[in-house]
Amino acid sequence: MIPNEADRGPAADPDGDGFTNLQECLFGTSPVANTGSPxxxxxxxxxxxxxxxxxxxxxxxxxxxxxxxxxxxxxxxxxxxxxxxxxxxxxxxxxxxxxxxxxxxxxxxxxxxx
Ligand SMILES: [Ca+2]
Missing domain, CATH: 2.60.40 (Immunoglobulin-like)
Incomplete structure (x- = not known):
């Protein structure tokens, strides 16, 4: 799944897990699959x-x-x-x-x- 343009920024949270894309990147979790806490x-x-x-x-x-x-x-x-x-x-x-x-x-x- 490729997030739409609005969901690609560092503050966006396209999977709705409460962690931003930046946080997901820092902790190695998927920004598009809610897999739990980092x-x-x-x-x-x-x-x-x-x-x-x-x-x-x-x-x-x-x-x-x-x-x-x-x-x-x-x-x-x-x-x-x-x-x-x-x-x-x-x-x-x-x-x-x-x-x-x-x-x-x-x-x-x-x-x-x-
Ligand atoms: Ca997220």
Whole structure:
């Protein structure tokens, strides 16, 4: 499916998943197929594992907040290449970080920019 002209801009969201074409490009997801969030979360006994895909020539910052209000702080969690790279788009690398569970509860997100 080729999006019409109005759906090709960086701020457009032709698949209606809530992520712009720019965000889809940064995280390696399809801009024309609603396939879910660019980040995935897995709850494990050791903590919450956050995974996302990164491409070269873009910057990514894992951030945490206890309130969802700005400013968020940069997470001190260690970010590594995920063991499983199956299904990752060409030219992207799946990354992961483990966030310890406990108090205070916190929110995490990945900020990306070109
Ligand atoms: Ca989208």
């Amino acid at each position: 980040t995935t979360f897995e709850s494990t006994p050791g903590g919450l594992i956050v995974r996302w895909s990164e491409r070269a020539n873009a910057t990514y910052v894992l951030q945490e907040s206890t309130t969802l209000e700005e400013p968020w702080s940069t997470s001190s969690a260690t970010i590594t290449d995920a063991i499983h790279q199956t299904g990752v788009a060409t030219d992207y690398v799946r990354k992961q970080a483990s966030i310890p569970l406990g108090s205070p509860h916190k929110f995490v997100r990945v900020q990306a920019a070109e």
